[in-house]
Every structure is written in C-alpha cells, then in structure tokens.
Amino acid sequence: MTRAFVTGWPITHSKSPVLHGFWLNKYGIKGTYEALGIEPENFVQFLDDLPKSGFAGGNVTIPHKEVAFDTIPDRDEAAEMIGAVNTLWLEGGKLKGGNTDAYGFSANLDDYAPQWRQGKIATVMGAGGASRAIIYALLNAGFTDVRIANRTVRRAQSLADRFGEACSAHPWSAIEELTQDTDFLVNTSSVGMAGTEDTPIPDLRNLAAEALVTDIVYTPLETPILKAANDQGLTTVDGLGMLLHQAVPGFEKWFGIRPEVTDDLRNTILGA
Numbered sequence: 001m002t003r004a005f006v007t008g009w010p011i012t013h014s015k016s017p018v019l020h021g022f023w024l025n026k027y028g029i030k031g032t033y034e035a036l037g038i039e040p041e042n043f044v045q046f047l048d049d050l051p052k053s054g055f056a057g058g059n060v061t062i063p064h065k066e067v068a069f070d071t072i073p074d075r076d077e078a079a080e081m082i083g084a085v086n087t088l089w090l091e092g093g094k095l096k097g098g099n100t101d102a103y104g105f106s107a108n109l110d111d112y113a114p115q116w117r118q119g120k121i122a123t124v125m126g127a128g129g130a131s132r133a134i135i136y137a138l139l140n141a142g143f144t145d146v147r148i149a150n151r152t153v154r155r156a157q158s159l160a161d162r163f164g165e166a167c168s169a170h171p172w173s174a175i176e177e178l179t180q181d182t183d184f185l186v187n188t189s190s191v192g193m194a195g196t197e198d199t200p201i202p203d204l205r206n207l208a209a210e211a212l213v214t215d216i217v218y219t220p221l222e223t224p225i226l227k228a229a230n231d232q233g234l235t236t237v238d239g240l241g242m243l244l245h246q247a248v249p250g251f252e253k254w255f256g257i258r259p260e261v262t263d264d265l266r267n268t269i270l271g272a
Contacts, residue, residue, distance in 0.1 A: 002031040004254040005058035005079045007046070011037040016059055018272045019247050021257040031255055038064070047071050050088065050095055056254040057089035059247070065129070072097035081163075082132045086246070089253040097246035104246025105216065106141060111245075111261070113212055121145040121181030125175065125202075125225075126189030127155040130216055134186055135163050143184070149175045150189075151199060175202040182207060185229075187215040192224025201228050215239050221270070240266060 008017040012035070020033035036058075038046050043064050050057075059066045068085035069075065076098040079085050085097035109116045121227060122143045124131055127150035138146050146163070149170045150156035156169035170178060179185060192201045201224055204213070211227035216228065218239040229236045244261045252258040 002029070002255055003034065003055050004031065004250070005034045005055055006061060007036040007038045007043075007058060008061035008064060009037055009039050009043075011035045011061070014061060014207065015243065015269055016061075016247065019265070019269060020104075020251060021246065022268050023251055023257075023266055027255075027257050027258065027259065029255050032151040036148070040064070040067070042161060043067055044071055047088075047095065051090060051093055057087070057250065059250055060086050060088060064155035064231055068097055076110070078102050078136065079131075081136045082201055083162075084132070085127060087250040087253070089250070098249070099133065100246040100249045101130070101242070102140065103249060104242040104244070105134055105137045107245035107248070107261070108239075108241030109237055110213060111241055113214075113235060116184055116212055117141050119212070121182050122146070122184040122186060123147045123149060123175065123178045123182045125149055125172075125185070125187045125191065127152070127159050128188060129242050131159060131188040132162070134188055134216065135159060135167060138184075138186075139163060139166060147182075149178060154203075168247045172199065172202075176206055179204065179211075185211060185213045187213075187217070187223070187225045190217070192228075193217070204228055204232055204234070207234060209233070211235075212237070216242055218243060240269065244269065 006014050015036050024031050031222040035238050065084035074096045079097055082099045087098045087100050088249040122138050127148055146167045148156040148159050149172055151172045153171050160167040160169045191199050212235050215223045216239040217223050221238050225237045
C-alpha cells in the first residue's frame with residue numbers, strides 16, 4: 001500500500017486529506033493520505049527520516065515550506081524560483097522537493113478563463129510568500145509587465161529584484177493608477193478580510209471591461225475583492241481551483257495516476 005501525507009503545524013485546517021481521499025476512492029487505489037502535525041523544531045529530523053519512513057512523499061504547508069526548501073538540495077525549477085517547497089517525493093531512494101503552486105494557479109485559470117494568457121500587464125496585490133508563485137506563473141505565461149503593489153514597498157521591491165526587469169514595485173496607494181492599463185489583477189493579500197479594515201479595497205473602476213480579476217484565497221469563495229469585481233461586471237476566477245490543481249502533480253508522483261480536477265471534486269471540497 002502506498003502512503004502519502006500532508007504536514008504542517010497546525011494541520012487540522014488542511015483540506016488535502018479530503019482532496020486526495022476523493023481521488024484514492026475514485027481510482028480504486030489502495031493507499032492512504034495522512035495529516036501529520038510536525039512541530040517546527042522537529043521538522044528537519046522528519047525530513048531526514050523520510051526516505052526510510054514508508055511514505056512515498058507528501059505535501060508541505062505552513063510553516064514548513066521555506067525550511068523544506070533550505071533542507072532539500074535537490075529541487076525543481078519552480079521551487080528554486082519561488083523559494084519554497086510544497087511537494088516531496090522519493091526518486092531512487094533520494095528525497096526531492098518541488099513547488100506546484102504556480103502550476104495550480106495557471107491550471108485553474110486555464111479552466112475558467114483561458115484568455116488570461118493573452119494578457120501582458122498584470123498587477124499583483126500583496127508581496128507575501130504566496131505572491132512568489134503567482135509572479136513566477138505570470139512570467140512563464142508571457143506577461144512582460146508585472147507590477148507588485150504592497151503596503152511595505154521594500155517587500156515588493158525585494159520580489160521585483162528576485163524576478164527581474166519585467167517586475168516593478170509600487171506602494172499600495174498606487175493600485176488605482178496601475179489598473180488603468182492592467183489586463184489581469186491578482187489579489188494575494190488579505191485585503192477586505194476580517195482584521196484588515198485599515199487597508200481599504202482599491203477602487204476597481206479604472207479596470208477595462210475585459211480585464212480579469214482573481215484571488216488566491218478561497219475561504220470565502222467570493223472574497224471582498226472578487227465581490228467588488230463581480231459588482232462591476234468584470235470577469236473573475238475564484239481561488240479554489242488553485243488548491244485542487246496544485247495537488248495533481250504530487251498525487252501522480254506518489255500513486256502513479258494523473259488525477260482529474262472535476263466538478264464532483266470541487267463540490268466535495270466545498271462541502272467539507
């Protein structure tokens with residue numbers, strides 16, 4: 001029986017066991033996908049022991065992604081650029097690390113708004129860890145002007161420096177001006193959510209009617225920024241599909257079948 005896992009601290013919030021459990025049942029695979037709560041001080045030892053643990057690999061979530069990156073020398077290109085590892089697997093008995101967040105982001109958009117790849121100018125709201133995968137995905141999709149707006153401009157500048165001359169850093173107050181010629185607005189921040197009342201949602205009226213808006217948050221499904229965009233009649237894509245699609249490559253590595261992201265899967269996760 002093949003065993004896989006998701007690890008973080010805490011881990012009770014993770015939807016990954018439901019997601020992978022759905023696929024294991026659908027494809028009739030004799031395997032398990034377990035939630036493992038590993039405290040930060042024990043995580044490096046957990047990685048060291050993994051090749052002899054009986055697990056084929058697993059997912060890594062907060063707060064372990066950066067530590068996994070620092071600990072595992074054999075990483076894929078996405079992990080190298082993003083600076084974090086969210087997927088582990090064994091190859092020839094050796095532990096390898098990758099990052100599937102950019103893939104999940106792109107595949108979700110390909111499902112619901114395939115025209116997104118025609119855009120050239122993107123504005124990214126927020127400069128936290130999650131934004132790195134988004135910027136990497138945008139550049140891979142051919143965007144030539146990626147504007148990173150953040151409350152702390154220094155963090156935005158650090159990201160712009162990391163990803164090169166196609167990226168630029170801007171203060172949060174510049175978002176309304178930046179959106180005048182933006183093809184694609186991506187929110188990676190918590191703006192509009194409870195506890196962020198001091199940072200108002202930017203006015204989206206400068207966005208062109210054909211502009212696309214997405215939010216990587218999926219709880220709630222219609223975030224405040226998506227509601228504002230929907231009220232304006234803009235095309236929007238929610239963030240749930242990113243969660244579903246980012247799980248595909250890992251499942252294939254561990255269990256040998258490339259699973260499909262379907263409406264049944266989406267409804268199962270929504271029900272959970």
